[in-house]
Amino acid sequence: MSALLAQLRAACGDSHVLTHDTPGADLSAWEQDWRKRSRGRALAVVRPGSTAEVAAVVKACAAHGTSIVPQGGNTGLVVGSVPDDSGTQVVLSLTRMNAVRALDKDNLTLTVEAGCVLQHLQDVAEQAGFLFPLSLAAEGSCTIGGNLGTNAGGTQVLRYGNARDLCLGLEVVTAQGEVWHGLTGLRKDNTGYDLRHLMIGSEGTLGIITAATLKLYPLPAATLTAWAAVPSMEAAVQLLGMAHHTLGPGLTGFEVMGQFALSLVDKHYPQLRVPLFKDQPWCVLLENSDCESEAHARQQFEALLETAMAAGCVTDAVVAENIAQARGLWHIRESIPLAQAEEGLNIKHDISIPVSRIPAFVAETDALLEREIPGVRLVDFGHLGDGNLHYNVQAPAGADGKAFLRDWEDQVNTLVFDQVARFEGSISAEHGVGELKAHKLPSYKDPTALAMMRALKQALDPQNILNPRKVLA
Numbered sequence: 001m002s003a004l005l006a007q008l009r010a011a012c013g014d015s016h017v018l019t020h021d022t023p024g025a026d027l028s029a030w031e032q033d034w035r036k037r038s039r040g041r042a043l044a045v046v047r048p049g050s051t052a053e054v055a056a057v058v059k060a061c062a063a064h065g066t067s068i069v070p071q072g073g074n075t076g077l078v079v080g081s082v083p084d085d086s087g088t089q090v091v092l093s094l095t096r097m098n099a100v101r102a103l104d105k106d107n108l109t110l111t112v113e114a115g116c117v118l119q120h121l122q123d124v125a126e127q128a129g130f131l132f133p134l135s136l137a138a139e140g141s142c143t144i145g146g147n148l149g150t151n152a153g154g155t156q157v158l159r160y161g162n163a164r165d166l167c168l169g170l171e172v173v174t175a176q177g178e179v180w181h182g183l184t185g186l187r188k189d190n191t192g193y194d195l196r197h198l199m200i201g202s203e204g205t206l207g208i209i210t211a212a213t214l215k216l217y218p219l220p221a222a223t224l225t226a227w228a229a230v231p232s233m234e235a236a237v238q239l240l241g242m243a244h245h246t247l248g249p250g251l252t253g254f255e256v257m258g259q260f261a262l263s264l265v266d267k268h269y270p271q272l273r274v275p276l277f278k279d280q281p282w283c284v285l286l287e288n289s290d291c292e293s294e295a296h297a298r299q300q301f302e303a304l305l306e307t308a309m310a311a312g313c314v315t316d317a318v319v320a321e322n323i324a325q326a327r328g329l330w331h332i333r334e335s336i337p338l339a340q341a342e343e344g345l346n347i348k349h350d351i352s353i354p355v356s357r358i359p360a361f362v363a364e365t366d367a368l369l370e371r372e373i374p375g376v377r378l379v380d381f382g383h384l385g386d387g388n389l390h391y392n393v394q395a396p397a398g399a400d401g402k403a404f405l406r407d408w409e410d411q412v413n414t415l416v417f418d419q420v421a422r423f424e425g426s427i428s429a430e431h432g433v434g435e436l437k438a439h440k441l442p443s444y445k446d447p448t449a450l451a452m453m454r455a456l457k458q459a460l461d462p463q464n465i466l467n468p469r470k471v472l473a
């Protein structure tokens with residue numbers, strides 16, 4: 001291994017190759033996943049500063065048969081970005097590759113390196129008068145390489161699509177250490193297989209993304225946020241239909257939050273002042289982005305909420321008066337995962353179901369879980385506009401979280417995933433498969449699709465050095 005380490009140091013410079021023998025080095029930030037579900041041990045953490053250095057690192061690792069775990073901000077939620085505990089894998093961190101390479105205002109594109117932090121890209125776009133719409137609670141630390149690696153979703157998918165839909169071109173280092181120069185800004189290119197779509201969402205198992213050309217949009221003239229209490233999940237779905245109809249493409253966010261999820265925010269962060277959650281089982285957060293004016297957006301929102309109240313699918317609502325209030329409402333939504341973590345360990349699911357079937361899915365699955373685990377607490381929230389629920393299962397009040405996970409995680413996952421399959425949904429809507437769900441995939445993925453995935457992996461990475469055992473166990 002010392003020969004490999006010497007080659008890595010020659011490629012990237014001594015200070016950018018860390019091992020457990022490096023004086024004063026603490027590798028835990030790269031070895032521990034965000035949810036603290038897994039702590040691996042790396043042979044080395046390598047931090048190349050250019051595409052050529054990434055290629056040299058991959059070539060050296062391939063020559064030694066050493067596997068590589070690509071890593072961005074390490075905020076992934078499915079144990080995809082950390083090494084196993086063998087002490088033989090190289091973590092390839094892209095965070096030093098954080099340059100904005102080009103802004104093409106007429107083509108509405110931004111070309112950036114993989115290690116750029118998402119929030120920085122949003123700011124760069126805004127300063128140039130544009131919107132880069134990918135938005136998620138981890139945006140202060142996740143990177144665009146990781147967003148594309150996981151095909152991240154977030155809160156604006158309803159209008160702008162997920163990371164895949166926001167990317168026009170890629171630069172990728174292959175498992176052989178070759179560079180694919182695919183940074184086109186083209187919206188049309190039918191010259192054969194679309195390799196970009198193969199790489200996006202492959203979670204570092206098919207290639208290493210080093211740069212991307214991203215789509216920009218005009219900044220809206222006004223963005224308004226409303227919070228509504230709704231009497232049932234059926235009513236929430238009905239409201240979504242009305243919002244599509246009234247707001248058209250202005251509808252840029254539609255989040256649902258269960259009463260128990262909001263009660264956790266209220267309990268752990270009382271200063272956030274959660275509105276309207278005490279009397280109804282669900283609340284909804286809506287966002288209207290208008291290209292005309294704030295007055296127009298407000299008028300549309302008021303018309304929508306009046307109609308919805310008359311139809312009985314909203315019982316009470318508030319429209320944020322200013323940006324600070326709107327941010328406050330979004331902050332409540334984004335605090336649910338943190339409040340849930342404060343409450344204790346829980347079993348997380350990131351599932352998608354056709355929107356029309358979500359009410360039946362929730363009613364049936366809640367009942368099945370309550371029958372199996374008396375007192376179980378369900379932390380339901382998510383991107384209802386995309387049919388994506390974070391359907392999380394928390395131990396009964398007072399129970400030990402660790403023991404709950406040990407005794408119930410597998411059974412609960414099977415119960416929920418079987419229900420997802422029955423309702424023709426997906427066991428991973430936006431977080432990916434990683435290591436956490438790789439063993440479940442064969443039970444829920446179409447066998448022909450799985451065989452094609454294995455064939456692609458074999459063709460592109462025959463040595464199986466790129467993120468082995470992630471996605472495909």
Ligand SMILES: Cc1cc2nc3c(=O)[nH]c(=O)nc-3n(C[C@H](O)[C@H](O)[C@H](O)COP(=O)(O)OP(=O)(O)OC[C@H]3O[C@@H](n4cnc5c(N)ncnc54)[C@H](O)[C@@H]3O)c2cc1C
Nearest residue numbers: 072073074075076080143145146149152153154204209430
């Ligand atoms: C608080 C919080 C909220 C979140 N909210 C959402 C949400 O709303 N929607 C959503 O979709 N996700 C969400 N996530 C999870 C989400 O997947 C990540 O935050 C983000 O997309 C991952 O980016 P990262 O740079 O941290 O990638 P990492 O965690 O470092 O890596 C994620 C995966 O991508 C691979 N990868 C990383 N960089 C590259 C690269 N350059 N080339 C190839 N593969 C690469 C890794 O090997 C790994 O498999 C959330 C996470 C947190 C902590």
